[in-house]
Amino acid sequence: MINSNDMNSECDPAGGMVLDNEIKELNAVAQEIEKVARSLGLDFFPVYFEVCPAEALYTFGAYGMPVRFTHWSFGKAFHRLKTQYDLNLSRIYELVINSNPSYAFLLEGNKLIQNKLVIGHVYAHVDFFKNNRYFKNTPRDMVERMAAHAQQIRNYELQYGQYTVEKTIDAVFSIQEHVDPRSHIGRRKLDEKEKKLTKKSNPISSVYEDLWSMAEKEAEVEITKKVEYEDLLLYLIEHAPSLQEWQRDVVSMIRDESLYFYPQMETKIINEGWATFWHSRIMREIGIEDGETIDAAIMHSQVVQPSRGALNPYYLGVKIWEALDKKYDRATLFDVREAENDVSFIRNYLDKEIIEELNLFNFRKMGAQWQVTDTAWKKVRDNLAQQLVRGGNPTIVVCDGDYGDKGGLLLRHCHEGLDLDLKYLEKTLAYVQYLWGKPAYLETIMDNRKLIFECQNGQVTKTQQQD
Amino acid sequence: MFVKDGVIVNHDDWGLHRKGYLDQSRHKEKVQEAIKQQLGDLIVDESIILSDGKKALKIPMRSLEEFRFKYDFNKRQHTGQSNQKVKPGDVLGKDSAEKGPGSGSGAGEEPGIDIYEAEITYEDLAAILFEQLKLPNLDDKKRPLISHERPEFNDVRKKGLTANIDKKRTLLESIKRQARNLVKTDELKITPEDLRYKTWETRPSYETNAVILAMMDTSGSMGQFEKYIARTFFFWMVRFLRTKYGNVTIRFLSHHTEAKEVTEEEFFTKAESGGTRCSSVYQLALDIIEKEYPPQHYNIYPIHFTDGDNISSDSNRALALMTKLVEISRVVGYGEILRTHYSSTLMSTLKRITDPKLRLVTIKDRSEVYLALKKVFS
Numbered sequence: 032m033i034n035s036n037d038m039n040s041e042c043d044p045a046g047g048m049v050l051d052n053e054i055k056e057l058n059a060v061a062q063e064i065e066k067v068a069r070s071l072g073l074d075f076f077p078v079y080f081e082v083c084p085a086e087a088l089y090t091f092g093a094y095g096m097p098v099r100f101t102h103w104s105f106g107k108a109f110h111r112l113k114t115q116y117d118l119n120l121s122r123i124y125e126l127v128i129n130s131n132p133s134y135a136f137l138l139e140g141n142k143l144i145q146n147k148l149v150i151g152h153v154y155a156h157v158d159f160f161k162n163n164r165y166f167k168n169t170p171r172d173m174v175e176r177m178a179a180h181a182q183q184i185r186n187y188e189l190q191y192g193q194y195t196v197e198k199t200i201d202a203v204f205s206i207q208e209h210v211d212p213r214s215h216i217g218r219r220k221l222d223e224k225e226k227k228l229t230k231k232s233n234p235i236s237s238v239y240e241d242l243w244s245m246a247e248k249e250a251e252v253e254i255t256k257k258v259e260y261e262d263l264l265l266y267l268i269e270h271a272p273s274l275q276e277w278q279r280d281v282v283s284m285i286r287d288e289s290l291y292f293y294p295q296m297e298t299k300i301i302n303e304g305w306a307t308f309w310h311s312r313i314m315r316e317i318g319i320e321d322g323e324t325i326d327a328a329i330m331h332s333q334v335v336q337p338s339r340g341a342l343n344p345y346y347l348g349v350k351i352w353e354a355l356d357k358k359y360d361r362a363t364l365f366d367v368r369e370a371e372n373d374v375s376f377i378r379n380y381l382d383k384e385i386i387e388e389l390n391l392f393n394f395r396k397m398g399a400q401w402q403v404t405d406t407a408w409k410k411v412r413d414n415l416a417q418q419l420v421r422g423g424n425p426t427i428v429v430c431d432g433d434y435g436d437k438g439g440l441l442l443r444h445c446h447e448g449l450d451l452d453l454k455y456l457e458k459t460l461a462y463v464q465y466l467w468g469k470p471a472y473l474e475t476i477m478d479n480r481k482l483i484f485e486c487q488n489g490q491v492t493k494t495q496q497q498d
Numbered sequence: 499m500f501v502k503d504g505v506i507v508n509h510d511d512w513g514l515h516r517k518g519y520l521d522q523s524r525h526k527e528k529v530q531e532a533i534k535q536q537l538g539d540l541i542v543d544e545s546i547i548l549s550d551g552k553k554a555l556k557i558p559m560r561s562l563e564e565f566r567f568k569y570d571f572n573k574r575q576h577t578g579q580s581n582q583k584v585k586p587g588d589v590l591g592k593d594s595a596e597k598g599p600g601s602g603s604g605a606g607e608e609p610g611i612d613i614y615e616a617e618i619t620y621e622d623l624a625a626i627l628f629e630q631l632k633l634p635n636l637d638d639k640k641r642p643l644i645s646h647e648r649p650e651f652n653d654v655r656k657k658g659l660t661a662n663i664d665k666k667r668t669l670l671e672s673i674k675r676q677a678r679n680l681v682k683t684d685e686l687k688i689t690p691e692d693l694r695y696k697t698w699e700t701r702p703s704y705e706t707n708a709v710i711l712a713m714m715d716t717s718g719s720m721g722q723f724e725k726y727i728a729r730t731f732f733f734w735m736v737r738f739l740r741t742k743y744g745n746v747t748i749r750f751l752s753h754h755t756e757a758k759e760v761t762e763e764e765f766f767t768k769a770e771s772g773g774t775r776c777s778s779v780y781q782l783a784l785d786i787i788e789k790e791y792p793p794q795h796y797n798i799y800p801i802h803f804t805d806g807d808n809i810s811s812d813s814n815r816a817l818a819l820m821t822k823l824v825e826i827s828r829v830v831g832y833g834e835i836l837r838t839h840y841s842s843t844l845m846s847t848l849k850r851i852t853d854p855k856l857r858l859v860t861i862k863d864r865s866e867v868y869l870a871l872k873k874v875f876s
Contacts, residue, residue, distance in 0.1 A: 058507040065506070082509040090518035103528055104564055106521025113518070139509075205566045342579050390580040394590055396572050403588040404575060415577040425567050449569045458565035 054082065056143065061150050067316045068154040072361060073309065075157035076171070077132040080150065084139045089113045091126050091136055095292060096177045100184040100284075102200050124330075125149045129160040129295070131171035144323040145330055151313035155306040158368075163302075165294040165372050168215055173291050180284040187277050199278050202462040203285045208424040209263035210286055212293045259443070260429040263463075264289070270432050273468030282466070294372070296422035301376040304348015305368055307335060308356070342391075342415075350389065351380050378416045383408040391415070417447075425451060430474070440467045444475035451475055457491040460484055528562055533626060538868035540623055542730050627868075628738050631875040633708055633746075635828040635855070636797055649698040658695025667694040708797040708828075709747040710739060711786070713779045715804035717754035718771035724835040728803040729766055730867050731833065735801065736762075738875070749786060753779035755809075759786070775812045776804060776844060780819035793826040801831040801874065806842030813847045820848060824856045831874035833859045 061080055068075070091097055093109035115121045124145060127135040135153040137146055160166050170176060188196045260266045264286040268279050295302075311331060319327055335346045355364055371379065385391075386408040393405040393414050405411060426445040434441035440463065444451060456473065464471035464486040473484045474496070481496040533540070578590075654664055671692040676683070712735070714728050739746050750765035751757055754772035757779035783800050791798060800823055808816065824830050834845050848858060859870040 054507055054509050061506050078506065080507040082507065083512045083515075086518065087512035087515045090515060093518060101517075101521055101524075103521055103525040106518065106523070106525040107562070109518035110522045110525065137507075204564065208566065342577065347579075390583060391577060392580065392584050393575050393577055395575040400592055401590040403584045403586050403590065405586055406584060411577055414575055418574075418577065423569075425569060427567055444567070450573050452568050452570045455565050455568050458563075459567050462565065 053143075057082070057137075057146060060143070060147055063317060064147065064150045064313060065154065067313055068151065068158075068309070071309070071312065071316065072365065073154055073158040074162060075133070075154055076130075076161055078127075078135055078153060078157055079132055080135050080137055080153075082137050082139050085113070085116055088123055088126060088136050088138050089116060092123050096128065097134070097136075097174065098178040098181050099288075100177075100181040100200075101188075102197065102204070104204065125153055127153045127156045128174060129157075129166065129169060129171070129291075130174050131161075133157045133160070134174065142326060144319060144326045147317065147319070148310050148314060148327060148330055151310035152306045154313070155309035156302060158309075159298070159302045159305050162365075162369050163294070163298060163372075164369060165212075165297055168212075169291050169294060170287075173288075177288060180288065183284065184281065187281065191277065196281070199281050199466075200285070202465045203264070203282050205459045205462040206263050206427075207285055207289045208293075208296075208422065209261070209427055210265070210289050210293065211260075211262035212290055212297075214262060214265075261426070262286075263427065263429060263442070266429045266432070267466055271467050272438060274466065278466075293422070297372045297374070297419075300344040300348040300351075300373045300419075301368070301371055302348070303345045304350075304352045307331075307345050307349040308352040347381075347389070350385050351376065354382070354385055355380060373419045374416050377412060377419065381412045381415070386411050425449070427473075434470075434472055437470065439470040439472055440464075441472045441474065444473060446476040450477050453477070456484065457486075460486045460491055461489050464489070525562070530626065532562060533623070537623075537627060538865035541627060541734060541871075542727075542864040542867050624734075624737060624741065627734065627871070628741055630872060631738050631742075633739075633743065633797070633799065633828075634874075634876060636708065637828065648701055650701050651696045651698045653697045653699070654694050655697050656691070656694065658697055662696045664694045664696045668692050707795060708743065708799065709749065709791050710735075711749050711751060711783050711798070711800040712736075712765065713751045713753065713757075713783065713800060713802040714765065715754070715774055715776070715802075716752045716768065716770045717774040717805075717807070719774060719807040720769075720805050720835075723837065724805045725769065727835045727861055727864065727867060728833070730864075731803060731861075731870060732766070732801075734867075734871055735875070738871075747791075751779050751782055751786075753782070757782040774804065774808050776802070776808050777812050777815040777819055780816060780823055784819060784822060787826060798827040799829055799831070800827055801833070803833040803835065804844070806834040806836065806844045808842070808844040810843055813843060816844060817847050817850065820856070821851055824851060824853050827855065829874070830856045831859070832856065833861060833870055833874075835861045837862060 057080070061078075065078070089112045090109055092112050094105050099105070112121075112123070116123070122138070124138055124141060125135055127133060133153075135150075135157075137149060141149065160169075184196060184200075264282055267274065268282050268286070271279070274282070314327060314331075335343065335349055352364070355367065367376070367380070391406075391411050392403050393411055394401055394403050396402075405414070426447070427442050428445060429440065430443045431439075431441040433439070442463070456475070460471055460473050463473075470485060470487045472486070475482055475484070482493050483496055484491055484493045486492075651662075654667055668688060669686070671694060672686055672688045675689070675692060676686070712732055714732065716725075720728070736748060739748060748762075750760050750762055752760050752765060752768070752770070753774075753776070754770055755775040755778060759782070760768070779802065780800075787793065787796075787798060820830070820832075832845075832848060834842060836842070845858065845860070848856070857874050859866075859873050861867060861870055
């Protein structure tokens with residue numbers, strides 16, 4: 032039987048409360064590091080640190096936010112993270128929220144020296160959030176917004192039932208990556224101008240104004256039929272024929288959260304590399320006591336150690352930053368952190384030396400074996416960059432909201448040489464159909480054949496298309 | 499988060515932060531649901547039946563994957579890292595059921611194949627299965643002899659488990675204490691000595707008396723498959739009865755052309771040969787009931803499994819005896835294991851008995867054992 036006492040002793044083996052003195056000391060350290068970080072040129076929002084036990088930290092890790100709505104997939108993630116921590120397999124030392132002011136959570140039980148390193152790391156992350164252009168449109172009050180979403184979804188659960196709401200969230204989650212984080216670029220402004228132009232050329236009396244606005248609406252419908260939408264969620268919000276109002280609201284909330292997390296997904300290597308690069312420099316500046324040197328070195332090397340076979344984003348990222356630091360001045364480094372995301376960072380700065388030093392290679396499945404296919408640096412670089420496009424998600428666009436003149440939804444997978452996973456495709460299409468309410472279709476290429484998948488009432492069938 | 503001037507590090511009490519655990523339990527619930535959906539296949543699994551439940555089973559829970567549009571992991575080219583030089587053509591490893599070796603892609607984000615492997619033991623499986631089974635038509639008026647344990651909350655103490663706190667009494671104690679100490683305040687403070695806990699005693703709760711007559715055809719026509727199905731049914735039946743009901747009596751009878759009573763071990767292991775005469779075992783059952791279990795004192799449940807390949811001259815006699823059995827029993831189960839689509843003559847003969855106490859089941863496929871259990875014991 033578990034009671035709260037057991038839980039406490041489990042998460043804090045030292046068994047002690049964090050002493051006020053310790054917090055005071057940490058506070059002084061954080062203020063010192065803040066000064067050092069500023070003097071080195073980092074530019075960040077104010078950061079508040081919160082020391083919290085493993086339970087809380089791993090909850091934030093699983094949910095991505097201190098307060099977020101309820102869903103079993105977060106519980107699954109939490110269980111996985113917490114188990115790894117309990118078995119001493121991995122450890123999250125900190126978690127930082129992109130907001131203004133920023134919040135960072137430190138693991139209770141971190142040694143002071145570990146916290147020094149972590150705090151430096153955090154300031155560099157916040158500098159990245161504040162200045163990298165991919166974060167320019169992320170709302171900086173997302174902590175409050177997501178808490179409001181959680182409350183709103185809770186209300187829907189009370190009104191419509193937990194499982195009904197869960198079913199909707201399950202479906203929306205399956206396509207949550209399919210939003211358009213660049214929607215602010217281009218098209219919209221042009222549309223505004225066009226509207227003005229048409230208005231000027233057609234002076235209208237107020238009596239008939241409503242007729243004109245009707246015409247405009249029709250024109251909009253025309254556009255939605257022709258233009259390919261990258262933002263599946265927005266399309267559903269605006270056009271799904273049978274979604275209820277509350278469901279539309281749920282889609283819209285999840286879309287907001289997805290857009291908020293999107294740039295983090297696109298800048299993992301560059302951002303972790305940046306933070307790791309700076310924490311070691313900050314540590315050099317503040318100076319560490321003799322007894323701490325080893326602890327600091329051990330922790331730094333744990334963070335950057337290459338995991339077996341897989342790529343460690345901290346390691347790869349910091350290697351590129353170190354190489355850039357040797358070649359260019361600091362001002363250039365700050366420009367790079369402002370302008371690049373993972374794809375462009377890898378494409379522009381991952382060079383021959385680093386690839387050879389890290390023994391990077393391409394591999395694929397040949398028959399039943401996994402084989403190395405390439406070690407040529409350009410091929411490795413390009414493959415890695417390609418894997419990171421759209422955070423590793425395929426591009427799916429909406430082609431038609433009235434397919435077959437029966438109100439079907441036609442999606443198209445923009446095939447760029449990689450086939451989709453068949454089983455996942457079928458299951459996800461069923462979710463799309465659930466949200467759309469009428470049949471849903473997906474056009475893709477599999478084994479060089481052009482296929483259209485059709486989903487009606489949860490049943491998926493496929494037909495081959497003639498070119 | 500409340501932050502004072504100049505203070506940028508804070509430490510709050512997060513002891514009540516349980517959100518992760520709440521959603522984790524919903525996830526667990528979904529795992530259980532998935533197990534329930536697969537129950538029909540799981541309970542006939544050899545490794546469970548043969549190992550006598552000591553081995554844990556690993557079952558992939560596909561329904562708990564988080565589906566989305568994603569690239570085919572096996573078809574795409576990945577980038578990996580090695581601690582030594584590699585050259586094209588080097589083999590990194592063979593394909594295991596799960597995923598390739600350097601499964602991490604660029605950002606270490608590719609989760610590979612997301613099968614949620616749930617490990618369940620015999621006990622888990624039994625608990626889920628038994629939850630749905632019961633002895634049907636139990637008559638309470640029969641002599642109380644079998645007991646099963648039941649916790650009863652009937653005491654309040656100062657020490658106990660936090661989950662069992664008695665809120666009302668605790669508040670009362672707190673009010674009383676403040677009144678005693680002449681504290682005049684609207685705020686009610688609860689101190690450790692105010693706490694009161696509910697505790698329980700385990701009491702035997704008496705249930706009515708029951709006897710189960712397990713009857714199995716061991717004739718030559720019962721092949722590997724038929725025997726396996728019948729034994730699987732009885733395997734779960736015996737465990738279910740012993741887990742849920744205190745001292746229910748189970749008698750084992752086997753028959754070909756003649757019937758005899760056997761030990762439990764013999765019942766589950768021995769095979770014989772010869773023809774089939776079902777009336778023999780019905781007669782034996784009736785004899786045992788007459789001698790030892792008077793129907794006015796006992797809930798009687800005869801359960802018979804056969805392949806239905808009965809000597810045709812025996813049909814009328816079997817029908818007459820079965821009618822008698824149905825009369826004196828609470829429920830009679832008759833199971834026929836058939837791999838063809840024909841119904842046997844015995845089955846069609848027994849169908850003439852219209853009493854709902856006779857429950858007829860036909861098993862054509864392994865997964866139907868579960869349905870048969872549910873039909874007989876519900």
